[in-house]
Amino acid sequence: xxxxxxxxxxxxxxxxxxxxxxxxxxxxxxxxxxxxxxxxxxxxxxxxxxxxxxxxxxxxxxxxxxxxxxxxxxxxxxxxxxxxxxxxxxxxxxxxxxxxxxxxxxxxxxxxxxxxxxxxxxxxxxxxxxxxxxxxxxxxxxxxxxxxxxxxxxxxxxxxxxxxxxxxxxxxxxxxxxxxxxxxxxxxxxxxxxxxxxxxxxxxxxxxxxxxxxxxxxxxxxxxxxxxxxxxxxxxxxxxxxxxxxxxxxxxxxxxxxxxxxxxxxxxxxxxxxxxxxxxxxxxxxxxxxxxxxxxxxxxxxxxxxxxxxxxxxxxxxxxxxxxxxxxxxxxxxxxxxxxxxxxxxxxxxxxxxxxxxxxxxxxxxxxxxxxxxxxxxxxxxxxxxxxxxxxxxxxxxxxxxxxxxxxxxxxxxxxxxxxx
Amino acid sequence: xxxxxxxxxxxxxxxxxxxxxxxxxxxxxxxxxxxxxxxxxxxxxxxxxxxxxxxxxxxxxxxxxxxxxxxxxxxxxxxxxxxxxxxxxxxxxxxxxxxxxxxxxxxxxxxxxxxxxxxxxxxxxxxxxxxxxxxxxxxxxxxxxxxxxxxxxxxxxxxxxxxxxxxxxxxxxxxxxxxxxxxxxxxxxxxxxxxxxxxxxxxxxxxxxxxxxxxxxxxxxxxxxxxxxxxxxxxxxx
Numbered sequence: 001x002x003x004x005x006x007x008x009x010x011x012x013x014x015x016x017x018x019x020x021x022x023x024x025x026x027x028x029x030x031x032x033x034x035x036x037x038x039x040x041x042x043x044x045x046x047x048x049x050x051x052x053x054x055x056x057x058x059x060x061x062x063x064x065x066x067x068x069x070x071x072x073x074x075x076x077x078x079x080x081x082x083x084x085x086x087x088x089x090x091x092x093x094x095x096x097x098x099x100x101x102x103x104x105x106x107x108x109x110x111x112x113x114x115x116x117x118x119x120x121x122x123x124x125x126x127x128x129x130x131x132x133x134x135x136x137x138x139x140x141x142x143x144x145x146x147x148x149x150x151x152x153x154x155x156x157x158x159x160x161x162x163x164x165x166x167x168x169x170x171x172x173x174x175x176x177x178x179x180x181x182x183x184x185x186x187x188x189x190x191x192x193x194x195x196x197x198x199x200x201x202x203x204x205x206x207x208x209x210x211x212x213x214x215x216x217x218x219x220x221x222x223x224x225x226x227x228x229x230x231x232x233x234x235x236x237x238x239x240x241x242x243x244x245x246x247x248x249x250x251x252x253x254x255x256x257x258x259x260x261x262x263x264x265x266x267x268x269x270x271x272x273x274x275x276x277x278x279x280x281x282x283x284x285x286x287x288x289x290x291x292x293x294x295x296x297x298x299x300x301x302x303x304x305x306x307x308x309x310x311x312x313x314x315x316x317x318x319x320x321x322x323x324x325x326x327x328x329x330x331x332x333x334x335x336x337x338x339x340x341x342x343x344x345x346x347x348x349x350x351x352x353x354x355x356x357x358x359x360x361x362x363x364x365x366x367x368x369x370x371x372x373x374x375x376x377x378x379x380x381x382x383x384x385x386x387x388x389x390x391x392x393x394x395x396x397x398x399x400x401x402x403x404x405x406x407x408x409x410x411x412x413x414x415x416x417x418x419x420x421x
Numbered sequence: 422x423x424x425x426x427x428x429x430x431x432x433x434x435x436x437x438x439x440x441x442x443x444x445x446x447x448x449x450x451x452x453x454x455x456x457x458x459x460x461x462x463x464x465x466x467x468x469x470x471x472x473x474x475x476x477x478x479x480x481x482x483x484x485x486x487x488x489x490x491x492x493x494x495x496x497x498x499x500x501x502x503x504x505x506x507x508x509x510x511x512x513x514x515x516x517x518x519x520x521x522x523x524x525x526x527x528x529x530x531x532x533x534x535x536x537x538x539x540x541x542x543x544x545x546x547x548x549x550x551x552x553x554x555x556x557x558x559x560x561x562x563x564x565x566x567x568x569x570x571x572x573x574x575x576x577x578x579x580x581x582x583x584x585x586x587x588x589x590x591x592x593x594x595x596x597x598x599x600x601x602x603x604x605x606x607x608x609x610x611x612x613x614x615x616x617x618x619x620x621x622x623x624x625x626x627x628x629x630x631x632x633x634x635x636x637x638x639x640x641x642x643x644x645x646x647x648x649x650x651x652x653x654x655x656x657x658x659x
Contacts, residue, residue, distance in 0.1 A: 004537065011519050011520065015518075314518075316515075317515045317517060318517075318528070318532075319503075320476060320503060320515070321503065321504065322501065322503050322504020322580075323504075323532050324501070324532070325497060326497070327532060413477075415476045418476075418511070
C-alpha cells in the first residue's frame with residue numbers, strides 16, 4: 001500500500017505541474033529563509049563567542065578599585081588594594097567547597113625583552129599556577145608557571161608567541177629554553193603562549209614569589225581569581241558575589257553599598273548572559289522563520305483546497321468504486337506532505353548553499369577595529385539537529401496544510417461528487 | 422430468495438420544499454437477470470439506481486442485497502459494500518483521466534488491498550476479455566467512447582460483483598457503438614450469468630434486456646417480460 005500511495009502522489013503531481021510548482025515555491029521559500037536566518041544567526045553567535053572567548057573564562061576575578069562613597073572617616077575616591085588577607089579569606093574555610101582553585105597575580109612592570117641583538121617590549125606580571133586556566137591562556141609550546149617555580153622562586157618566564165616571533169623571527173620556537181633578558185634580570189623561557197597577529201596581549205608571566213622578591217616587596221595584590229562551584233543562575237551568582245564581597249568590603253572599610261570599591265569580573269555570569277542572549281536571538285530567528293513558513297503552509301492549504309474542489313469528481317469516482325473516506329483523507333494528506341517535504345528539502349538545500357556562500361564571502365572578511373580583527377560571521381551554517389527539526393516541521397506543516405482540504409474531500413457524498421464537473 | 426429485494430422503499434428530498442421521489446417501491450430481481458429500469462427524467466429512476474448502488478440512502482422500507490440488509494450504513498461500510506458487491510457503469514464513463522486504462526481497471530482492487538502484481542495481472546485479463554489489450558497503457562483521452570465504456574465495464578467486472586448497475590450506458594455513444602456495448606452486456610449476462618440492471622430512458626436500449634421495469638412518478642408501473650428482443654435488426658435508438 002505504501003508504494004501505491006507514492007505512485008498515486010507522483011501521478012497526481014505530474015498532472016498538476018503548475019499548481020505543484022507554485023505551492024512548492026511557497027514552501028521552498030519559507031524553509032530557505034528559515035535555514036538562511038538560522039545559519040546567519042549561528043554565524044553571528046559564533047562570532048560573538050569567538051571574539052569573546054579570549055576574555056571570558058569560567059572564573060571570577062576580583063581587583064581593588066576606587067571607592068565612590070566616604071565611609072568610616074575615609075574620603076571617597078580612595079584607592080583600594082587587595083592583600084594577602086583577602087587571599088587567605090578567599091582560600092579559607094568560609095568558602096570551602098564553593099570556591100575552587102584560587103590564583104593570584106600582581107604587577108605590570110614594563111620590561112624590554114632581549115635575546116642577542118633582538119628586542120621586544122612587554123610587561124612582567126607575577127602569577128600563581130591556575131592563572132592560565134582562569135584567563136584562558138593557551139600554551140603553544142612549553143609549560144606555564146608551576147608550583148616548583150613558585151616555591152623555589154625560579155627565574156623563569158612565559159612569553160607571548162608574538163614576543164618569540166620578534167626575538168627569533170625565523171624560528172620562534174627556538175626561544176623556548178633560552179635565557180632572555182627582561183630589564184636587568186635574566187629569565188629562562190619555559191613556555192610560550194599563543195597569540196595571533198591581531199592579538200594585543202604582551203604580558204610576560206613570572207612566578208609570583210619571584211616577582212615579589214625582585215619588583216615589589218609589599219603584600220599588596222592586584223588580582224585574585226578563582227573558580228566557583230555551586231551558583232548556576234544569575235541570581236545565585238549575584239547572591240554569591242554580595243556575600244563574598246561583604247567581607248572584603250569590611251576588611252578594607254568600603255561602604256557596604258559602594259559598588260565601586262571593588263572590581264569584579266564574573267566570567268560565569270558573562271557566559272550566562274551571553275548564552276541567554278544567544279537563546280533569545282535563536283528564538284527570534286525561529287519565530288521569523290516559522291512565520292515565513294506559515295505563509296507557505298497557508299499557500300499550500302489554499303491550493304490544496306482548490307485542488308480538492310477540482311478533483312471532486314475524481315473523488316466521487318473513487319468512492320463509488322469503493323474508496324473509504326479514510327483512503328481519500330490519507331491520499332490528500334500524503335500528497336500535501338509529499339509537496340511540503342519535496343520542496344522543503346529543495347529550500348533547505350538552497351538555504352544551506354546560501355549559508356556556504358555567506359561563509360565564503362562575509363565569513364572570510366573581518367573588520368579591523370585597530371587592535372584586532374573581528375569576524376562578522378563565523379561558520380554561518382546549520383547543524384544536523386536543525387535539519388532534523390526542519391524535517392519534522394515539514395511533516396507537521398504538510399499534515400496541517402492538508403488536513404482541512406482532506407477532511408472536506410473525505411466528507412463529500414459520492415453522488416454529489418459524481419454530479420460535479 | 423431474490424438477489425435484490427426492495428420492500429416499500431420511500432425517499433424524500435428535503436431541499437426547501439419536500440420532494441417525495443420514491444413512493445413505496447416493491448421490487449425483486451433474481452440472480453442472473455438482465456433487466457432495465459425505464460422512465461422519463463424525474464420519474465425517480467436515478468434515485469432508485471443510487472439506492473440500489475448504495476450511493477444514497479432511503480427513508481423507510483428495506484433493501485436486501487444478496488441476503489445482506491443495506492440500511493443505515495456508515496460511509497466506510499457503504500464503501501466496502503460498493504467495492505465488493507456492485508460494479509458501476511456510467512453514462513460519462515467516469516474513468517480517472519490521469520490513469521491509464523489498466524490503472525483504472527485496477528483501482529477497485531487497490532481499495533481491496535490486492536497486491537500490485539496480482540491486481541495488474543487481473544486487470545490485464547479483463548482487458549483482454551474485452552479486446553482492449555493494445556490499449557492497456559493508453560490514457561482515457563486517447564480512446565474512443567466505445568473503448569472507454571469497455572474499460573469502465575472491465576473495471577465494473579474486476580471485483581466479481583453481485584450486480585452490475587449501468588446508468589444510461591449508451592447515453593454518450595453513437596448508435597453503432599451503443600449496439601456493441603449492449604451486445605457486450607447481454608453476452609456477459611448470458612455467458613457468465615452476471616446480474617445486470619440498466620437504467621435508461623430510451624426504449625431502444627430497454628428492449629435489449631429481458632425484463633423492462635417501468636417507473637413513473639416514484640412508483641413501479643408495468644413490468645414487461647421482453648421476449649422479442651432476440652430479433653436483432655430492430656431500431657435500437659428509436
